[in-house]
Every structure is written in structure tokens, then in C-alpha cells.
Amino acid sequence: MTDALIVKDMAKRFEKIDAVSGISFRVQKGELFGFLGPNGAGKTTTINMLTGLARPDTGTVRIGGIDCTDNPRAAQHLVGVVPDESNLYAELTGFDNLCFCAALYGIGKTERQTRARTLLETFGLTEAAGRKFGKYSKGMKRKLTIAAGIIHQPEILFLDEPTTGIDVASARQLRQLIADLNRGGTTIFLTTHYIEEAERLCGRIAFIVSGRIVRIDTVENLLQPLQEKHVVRITCANPLTHRRQILSETFPDLTFTVSGQGVIQVESDGIVRVGTLVRFLEDQGAEVLEARRMRPSLENIFVRITGIEAEAMRREKEKKGGEP
Amino acid sequence: MKRWIAFWNILLKDMRTYYLKPPNVSWGLVFPLAWTAMFFIRSGTGTESIPTLLPGVTAVSILFGTTSMLAVTVTFEKKTRSFERLLLAPIPLHLLMLAKTSGAIFFGVANAFVPIVMAVFLTDLSQVAWGVFFPAVFLIAVASAFLGLFIAVAVSEVFEAQTFSNFFRFPMIFLCGLFFPIDRLPVFLKPLSYALPLTYGADLLHGAVHGRHIMPFSLDLSVLGVFCVVLFTASLYNINRKWIA
Numbered sequence: 001m002t003d004a005l006i007v008k009d010m011a012k013r014f015e016k017i018d019a020v021s022g023i024s025f026r027v028q029k030g031e032l033f034g035f036l037g038p039n040g041a042g043k044t045t046t047i048n049m050l051t052g053l054a055r056p057d058t059g060t061v062r063i064g065g066i067d068c069t070d071n072p073r074a075a076q077h078l079v080g081v082v083p084d085e086s087n088l089y090a091e092l093t094g095f096d097n098l099c100f101c102a103a104l105y106g107i108g109k110t111e112r113q114t115r116a117r118t119l120l121e122t123f124g125l126t127e128a129a130g131r132k133f134g135k136y137s138k139g140m141k142r143k144l145t146i147a148a149g150i151i152h153q154p155e156i157l158f159l160d161e162p163t164t165g166i167d168v169a170s171a172r173q174l175r176q177l178i179a180d181l182n183r184g185g186t187t188i189f190l191t192t193h194y195i196e197e198a199e200r201l202c203g204r205i206a207f208i209v210s211g212r213i214v215r216i217d218t219v220e221n222l223l224q225p226l227q228e229k230h231v232v233r234i235t236c237a238n239p240l241t242h243r244r245q246i247l248s249e250t251f252p253d254l255t256f257t258v259s260g261q262g263v264i265q266v267e268s269d270g271i272v273r274v275g276t277l278v279r280f281l282e283d284q285g286a287e288v289l290e291a292r293r294m295r296p297s298l299e300n301i302f303v304r305i306t307g308i309e310a311e312a313m314r315r316e317k318e319k320k321g322g323e324p
Numbered sequence: 325m326k327r328w329i330a331f332w333n334i335l336l337k338d339m340r341t342y343y344l345k346p347p348n349v350s351w352g353l354v355f356p357l358a359w360t361a362m363f364f365i366r367s368g369t370g371t372e373s374i375p376t377l378l379p380g381v382t383a384v385s386i387l388f389g390t391t392s393m394l395a396v397t398v399t400f401e402k403k404t405r406s407f408e409r410l411l412l413a414p415i416p417l418h419l420l421m422l423a424k425t426s427g428a429i430f431f432g433v434a435n436a437f438v439p440i441v442m443a444v445f446l447t448d449l450s451q452v453a454w455g456v457f458f459p460a461v462f463l464i465a466v467a468s469a470f471l472g473l474f475i476a477v478a479v480s481e482v483f484e485a486q487t488f489s490n491f492f493r494f495p496m497i498f499l500c501g502l503f504f505p506i507d508r509l510p511v512f513l514k515p516l517s518y519a520l521p522l523t524y525g526a527d528l529l530h531g532a533v534h535g536r537h538i539m540p541f542s543l544d545l546s547v548l549g550v551f552c553v554v555l556f557t558a559s560l561y562n563i564n565r566k567w568i569a
Binding site: 051052053054055072073076077079081083085087088089090091092100101103104105106107108148 | 325326327329330332333334337341404405406408409410411412413414415417568569
């Protein structure tokens with residue numbers, strides 16, 4: 001398979017902060033590549049450098065075989081960009097916005113109108129086609145922004161936090177559209193700080209923290225170390241942080257992660273005897289509400305590799321007004 | 325061909341969303357009318373003073389029309405990030421910025437026609453050298469639009485664009501010889517006059533309307549052209565340095 005994107009030792013510094021520190025990776029043609037990290041990790045700066053909106057301080061970028069090192073705008077005809085904020089023209093209608101975006105790529109009038117109508121239908125926006133973009137809901141704005149990003153049928157689509165700040169139903173619909181686009185052959189570079197989203201959509205994922213890529217692999221390979229693990233989550237009514245020591249001493253074969261909210265995560269290479277564990281906790285005065293076997297998730301891997309708690313990621317999500 | 329489709333559509337979009345909006349059309353009409361009326365009343369003479377006032381009112385209408393609109397629209401689009409969409413398009417930066425400024429240039433030229441049309445109905449303009457007047461109007465509009473672009477690129481907020489524009493515009497009106505002859509300015513201000521693009525535009529307009537000009541037309545046109553190239557190149561340099569940093 002050929003490479004749609006090759007990045008080598010790319011770095012960017014803003015005053016005294018290293019926004020991106022010498023990252024290297026390849027994205028294959030037709031791949032849905034995830035770029036996962038918390039806010040401020042360097043995801044948007046990376047996208048800006050790859051799409052010609054920023055100049056890397058060092059490193060090389062090749063998009064579709066075109067060397068963009070000296071001219072960051074050299075491959076713009078090959079890329080589509082959906083920024084983290086919907087930035088279409090509030091005064092234009094949905095239809096006119098799409099036609100305008102197509103015209104920027106030199107597409108003739110009849111062709112751009114046909115493409116705009118098709119995309120509006122695909123994204124379920126036909127009825128809102130004549131309405132001004134400024135009057136759209138957040139979910140509709142995101143959909144139209146994605147449609148605008150693909151109207152010129154780019155070889156590689158950069159999606160920056162596509163589902164941030166929209167409701168659950170719209171986010172689900174958007175994920176479906178992204179997956180469909182990728183199935184249709186479009187290479188997608190997706191940045192997100194939603195771990196579940198990356199796990200659901202991407203074939204390969206890069207974890208970026210503080211401007212550095214700490215791990216790149218397929219979702220299967222990332223999850224592999226946890227596949228053989230048995231994970232049980234026990235939820236209690238009261239906080240249990242003070243019981244961690246006694247749990248580890250009593251059950252030395254098990255690994256306990258105890259949160260302040262009364263949740264204990266138990267990991268083991270063998271079967272976890274839930275009954276024994278629950279009885280022990282109740283004897284210790286804990287009120288056990290639920291004990292559930294967990295499927296190993298990318299979240300566990302992310303926490304393990306980056307040291308960033310999933311809880312912190314969730315808080316970011318809430319701060320941005322998004323839904324998982 | 326593809327680039328020109330993009331160029332034309334950027335221009336068309338700007339005309340529709342900014343320049344042809346009723347408030348801007350009315351402002352484009354009212355502003356030159358107000359200037360004309362103000363200077364006409366102030367002169368205290370009859371319609372025979374119109375040719376004397378015409379160069380000044382025309383130049384001021386162009387200057388304010390273009391700089392205000394462009395400085396605000398570009399800054400606004402940069403602020404709302406819709407300008408990024410243009411920067412992502414596969415067209416050369418100079419063509420993109422020419423498309424963005426063309427709307428303002430047309431708007432400036434259209435503004436200039438308000439006092440001209442009024443003057444045509446009120447007085448005899450048979451002595452006007454239109455072959456000099458119209459190129460002068462066009463070049464003043466281009467230079468003013470590029471000045472607006474230069475200002476827009478230098479600031480990040482819409483209100484800053486307005487403030488910064490006035491910082492250039494008002495001294496320019498009084499120092500460029502439109503309403504006050506340059507040779508009667510204090511000696512220390514004269515060099516400043518010759519560093520302003522509008523001085524050369526005003527000289528052309530004065531020469532075209534009533535034959536009094538201090539520099540040859542060819543020099544005025546050339547210097548105005550140089551100002552256009554310098555302002556546009558400096559704006560492109562700043563966009564590359566600040567917006568594609």
C-alpha cells in the first residue's frame with residue numbers, strides 16, 4: 001500500500017513552548033489514522049503544519065508524493081480540511097457555502113451545484129440547503145463543514161475534533177459518515193481527544209502528549225497486552241482509597257486501581273473470583289453496588305502509556321461542551 | 325482557468341456578503357454626498373466652486389470607502405477563521421489577496437462616481453481631462469485598498485483596524501494637497517506629504533479637473549503604481565510571516 005502522508009522529524013516551537021517536538025509517522029492510502037491526545041498536546045498545530053496553515057521549524061512533510069517542506073501549500077489541491085471550529089460563512093446558505101468551497105478548487109458551476117446537492121442529501125441537510133449557515137444548529141454546522149471539506153473529493157481528509165461540542169445523536173451520525181467516507185476510499189487523518197471515538201473509527205492510532213508521539217500502532221496491537229487480562233470494575237457507594245493497601249495484601253495476585261469515587265478496577269492474568277472479592281469488601285464495611293467484567297479498552301492502554309487519567313480527558317470533554 | 329474560477333467566486337462572494345449589502349450601499353452613497361455637501365456649504369460660493377472641490381471629495385470618498393471596508397472584512401474573516409478556508413485553497417496567495425481586494429477597489433471606484441455624477445448635473449465639466457481622471461480614480465482605489473489590506477494584516481481585531489485606518493487616513497487628507505496646497509505647508513511637513521500615496525493621486529485629480537498640478541502626470545502615475553506594488557508586497561510578506569507562521 002502506498003503512503004498518503006509521510007512526516008519526518010517535524011517540529012514547531014511557539015516562543016518558549018515546544019508545540020510539536022520532532023514527530024515522525026506515515027499514513028497509508030485509504031487508512032483512517034487517529035491522532036489522539038489531550039487538549040494542548042499539539043494535535044491542531046500538527047494539522048496546521050500538514051495543511052499549509054503553519055510552517056514547521058524543522059522536518060519534512062510529503063503529501064501524496066509531493067514534498068511540502070519548502071512550500072507548505074504545495075499539496076493543497078490534494079487535501080480537505082475540517083477544522084475544529086465550523087468556519088463557513090454565516091451569511092451564505094448551506095448550498096451556497098458548498099458551491100463556494102467547490103469554486104475555491106476551480107470546480108465549474110454545473111459540477112459544483114451537482115456535488116453540493118449530492119452532499120446535502122448524503123448529510124441529511126437537503127431541507128436546510130436554502131437556510132443561512134448562521135441559523136444552523138451545532139450538529140448541522142459540523143455536518144456542513146465536513147461536506148465542505150470533501151466537496152473537491154480530496155485524497156486525504158484532515159478532521160480536527162469533528163464531534164467536539166455536539167449532541168450524542170449528531171456525534172453518532174457523524175462517526176457513521178466518517179466511517180462511510182473512509183470505506184469509500186478517502187484517507188482520513190482524525191484528531192480527537194475522545195478515546196472511544198478513536199477506538200471505534202481508526203485502524204491505527206498515534207498517541208501524542210506534550211508535542212511528542214509516545215506510541216503508534218493498530219488498535220488490535222494496542223489492545224493486545226490487555227486481551228489476556230481479566231478486568232473487573234467494582235462500584236461501591238462509599239470512597240475506598242484507604243482500602244487499597246489491605247486489598248493488595250489480601251489478594252497479591254490482583255492489581256487494584258482505586259478511585260476516589262468508590263470505583264475499584266481489578267486486573268489479573270487469571271480469573272478474578274468476584275464473589276470472594278465482593279464478600280471481602282462487604283466485610284470491610286463497603287456497600288458494593290455493582291461488579292462488572294470489563295472488556296479491555298483503548299482507554300486503559302492510553303492511561304497506561306501516557307499516564308493521563310481518563311477522568312482528566314473526560315473533564316476536558318465536559319469543559320468543551322462535548323458528548324462522548 | 326481553475327484559479328480564475330476561484331478568483332471570480334471570491335470576488336463575487338465578497339460583493340454579495342459585504343459590498344452590496346444595503347447598509348454598505350447606503351453608506352457608499354451617503355458618505356460622498358455628505359462630503360460634497362459639507363465642502364460646498366463651507367466654500368460659501370456657487371456651483372462654480374464644484375470643480376475646485378471635486379478632486380478632494382472624490383479622493384476622500386475612495387480613500388474612506390476602500391480602507392474601511394477591506395480592513396474590516398479581512399480582519400472579521402480572520403477573526404471568525406473563515407479566512408483559513410481561503411488560505412487552504414490551492415490558489416497562489418497573491419491571486420487570493422487580489423481577489424479579496426478587488427471588491428474593495430470596485431467599491432472605491434463606485435464611491436468616486438457619486439460626486440462625479442452630482443457634479444455632472446450641477447456644473448460644466450467639459451474642461452476635465454477624463455483620460456487622466458479615470459486612471460487616477462482607479463489607481464487611488466487600488467492604493468487605498470492595498471493600504472486597507474496592509475492595515476488588516478497588521479491588526480487582529482476589527483476595532484483595531486478602524487483605529488489604525490484613521491491613524492493613516494486623517495493626516496493623509498490634510499497633508500496630501502487635496503484641500504490645502506502642499507507648497508503652503510510648513511517645511512518640515514512637506515517631506516511627509518511626498519511620502520503619502522494620496523499626494524500623487526490628488527495631484528493627478530487636480531491636474532485632470534482644473535489643470536493645476538505640481539508634478540508630471542507620468543511621475544504621479546508611476547509613484548502611485550510603486551505605492552500599490554510596495555503595499556501589496558508588504559501585505560503578502562506579512563500574511564506569510566504572521567498567518568502562515
